[in-house]
Amino acid sequence: MKISVILAHPDKASFNHAIASILVEQLEINRHDVSFHDLYAENFCPLLASEEIAKEAVLPETVKSHCEEVREADGIIVIHPNWWGQPPAIMKGWIDRVIRPGIAYEFLEGDSGEGIPNGLLQAEAAVVFNTSNTMPEREHQIFADPLETIWRNCIFGLCGVDNFYRRTFSTVVDSTESERQEWLNEARTLIDKIFPEVERTT
Numbered sequence: 001m002k003i004s005v006i007l008a009h010p011d012k013a014s015f016n017h018a019i020a021s022i023l024v025e026q027l028e029i030n031r032h033d034v035s036f037h038d039l040y041a042e043n044f045c046p047l048l049a050s051e052e053i054a055k056e057a058v059l060p061e062t063v064k065s066h067c068e069e070v071r072e073a074d075g076i077i078v079i080h081p082n083w084w085g086q087p088p089a090i091m092k093g094w095i096d097r098v099i100r101p102g103i104a105y106e107f108l109e110g111d112s113g114e115g116i117p118n119g120l121l122q123a124e125a126a127v128v129f130n131t132s133n134t135m136p137e138r139e140h141q142i143f144a145d146p147l148e149t150i151w152r153n154c155i156f157g158l159c160g161v162d163n164f165y166r167r168t169f170s171t172v173v174d175s176t177e178s179e180r181q182e183w184l185n186e187a188r189t190l191i192d193k194i195f196p197e198v199e200r201t202t
Contacts, residue, residue, distance in 0.1 A: 001074035001124075003027050003195060005036045008080040008091035012041075015172050015180060019129050019187050020079050026188045030197040035069050039090045046093015055101040066098045075195055076123045076161070078151070082132040082139075082168065085146040095155065104159040119160020125194050126156045126163070129187060132170035139170070165194060 009016035027034045080087045105117040128151045139145050156164050169183045
């Protein structure tokens with residue numbers, strides 16, 4: 001399976017990077033075709049230019065490559081911290097520029113964009129890992145967990161990926177080494193379950 005892994009965290013020593021490393025390792029053990037993108041390391045530009053908005057726009061090669069990869073992916077994995085109930089700006093810009101009409105969704109004939117779009121992504125599953133320094137109870141009771149709505153409903157649900165999983169690890173700031181290791185083991189197990197080992201062909 002073709003699996004696209006997208007990471008957004010500026011600190012290479014972050015727990016987000018540790019999660020990404022574990023996931024890529026397990027996917028490769030399971031013999032998947034993995035494409036990994038560290039958006040900060042790649043200096044992905046998050047700014048959507050006006051000339052990119054149209055469905056028929058000629059895209060920069062970097063954006064075009066990301067679009068083709070996501071369109072062809074059998075699985076999509078996203079890793080980022082919870083910053084103000086949102087993804088980091090670089091991840092939001094990736095969404096703006098890559099999860100675009102004609103690639104991830106389309107409006108049906110006669111619809112000018114005011115209706116409900118038809119999802120185009122072929123991924124069998126999408127998985128989002130978040131880190132947070134807010135207690136889960138407060139995240140749900142006070143903030144209503146906006147990242148769940150963003151990723152499950154506004155992005156993957158809208159784009160046709162109904163098989164969705166999300167796990168938030170918190171609170172990271174005061175976590176122990178043993179807790180973080182347990183979380184990494186959990187992340188590995190989840191990915192191993194969702195994207196199991198590909199059978200060898202003879």
